[in-house]
Amino acid sequence: MPFSLVLSILADVCTIPSYPESIRPDRNHIEILQPYLLTHRRRISELSMSALVPFASKHDTHVASFIDSAGNTQYMISGINRRFDGNMEKFAVFPAGYPGREMMVSIMKKVSVISFIPVDDVMEWTRHISRDFPHLAVTEDRDNADYVYRKQDLITLQGPQLHKKLAHALKFEAEHSEHFIVDVADTPQADMISVLDQWAAGKDVVEDYEAVRISLELRKELNLEGIAVYARPGEPVAFTLVEYDGSDRVITHTEKAIPSYKGVYQFLNRALAMSLPPDVVDINREQDLGIPGLRQAKKTYQPYTFVTKYKIELP
The missing domain is CATH 3.40.630.30 (Gcn5-related N-acetyltransferase (GNAT))
Structure with missing residues (x-):
């Protein structure tokens, strides 16, 4: 040609x-x-x-x-x-x-x-x-308002509601004494796909499976960063992908874990916050889409502000 x-x-x-x-x-x-x-x-x-x-x-x-x-x-x-x-x-x-x-x-x-x-x-x-x-x-x-949390709040998890999440995170740590965290840049893609597959197993509807696969495949091109969690060597259990929004904020686009590991989501959320550099002060965990259960879950982490968006409904 x-x-x-x-x-x-x-x-x-x-x-x-x-x-x-x-x-x-x-x-x-x-x-x-x-x-x-x-x-x-x-x-x-x-x-x-x-x-x-x-x-x-x-x-x-x-x-x-x-x-x-x-x-x-x-x-x-x-x-x-x-x-x-x-x-x-x-x-x-x-x-x-x-x-x-x-x-x-x-x-x-x-x-x-x-x-x-x-x-x-x-x-x-x-x-x-x-x-x-x-x-x-x-x-x-x-x-479609984005929930924004202070990084430090997601690390300390102080207060009655957040203390429960801290307890779950610490329980995961205690039950998996060999656990460790790896930057996604150093995590084999096959390990994250394994987590994704086990997350999706048994679900009747898995709407964002293909989207997460694409995010993993294009991670470098899309400038996605993040961490992966292993319960022990050779046993990946969770990962999250984030994007920097300036130097002071990251946006969490993907968060997946094997649900049978109790406390893994709370541990992952806290571990991500702890892994971020000092310049990052906020974490945007995106919107709830009007889904009642998702709205309640996001509220329990006590956002300190929102990225408010507006719309024009057309006839």
């Missing part, structure tokens, strides 16, 4: 098509999209290829480019959110802000909600929406 043809094929694979055409994001688009997403992230956990690529199939995620009113190339993300109550929600995300009336008119015919509007952009969005679409409103999206 001529070299020029190879270059042409590679260019086509990596190119983000112009709206209304779109493409599912994969590893070929990391170099193009990741700098853009991180520039506009504003602490929002979803605005990273570490969140988009692994779940692209589950959410039918697509990306398209468009030219804004200033003549700059921008990107739009769209997909489907399958809510825990069974409803399907088609969404669009504009990381760089309000895309203009013409784009909004077009996208309103295709999706039911504009998602992941950061708190810093609410006034701008409200001003444009009030002018162009006075029947719409920018409202808080509680189901």
Whole structure:
């Protein structure tokens, strides 16, 4: 195959098509999209290829480019959110802000909600929406708010509720005297897949199995870090994958453990916090998606703040 043809094929694979055409994001688009997403992230956990690529199939995620009113190339993300109550929600995300009336008119015919509007952009969005679409409103999206915890709180686990979690973590330590922790960079991928397989065993529905597999396969490209826990040599029991959000915060994207090991999740959570460098002060453990059980579980760890996001529900 001529070299020029190879270059042409590679260019086509990596190119983000112009709206209304779109493409599912994969590893070929990391170099193009990741700098853009991180520039506009504003602490929002979803605005990273570490969140988009692994779940692209589950959410039918697509990306398209468009030219804004200033003549700059921008990107739009769209997909489907399958809510825990069974409803399907088609969404669009504009990381760089309000895309203009013409784009909004077009996208309103295709999706039911504009998602992941950061708190810093609410006034701008409200001003444009009030002018162009006075029947719409920018409202808080509680189901997608990210829970943020102080690293030190997850280490000390003080207080009645957190003390119970500390007791579980210490019980795991006591029952597995040979346990040790390994950086995921030094952990065989086969060991983490073994944990993932045992985590999934026996479950009727395992929605994020493939997403976690992709995260493991693309860990280096997606700049995912973290730790793995072994109960003893040759016996991996848990791992977590995190992404740095600046130098002072990490986002926990994946946390998997073999459930038969009592206290392993509490131990993993605390061990991760203890493993982070001094500059990291916060841990973002993402959203609860409106799932009652997950909301209660996240509340028990006592977040000190949230990454509040906003949305526009469309008729």
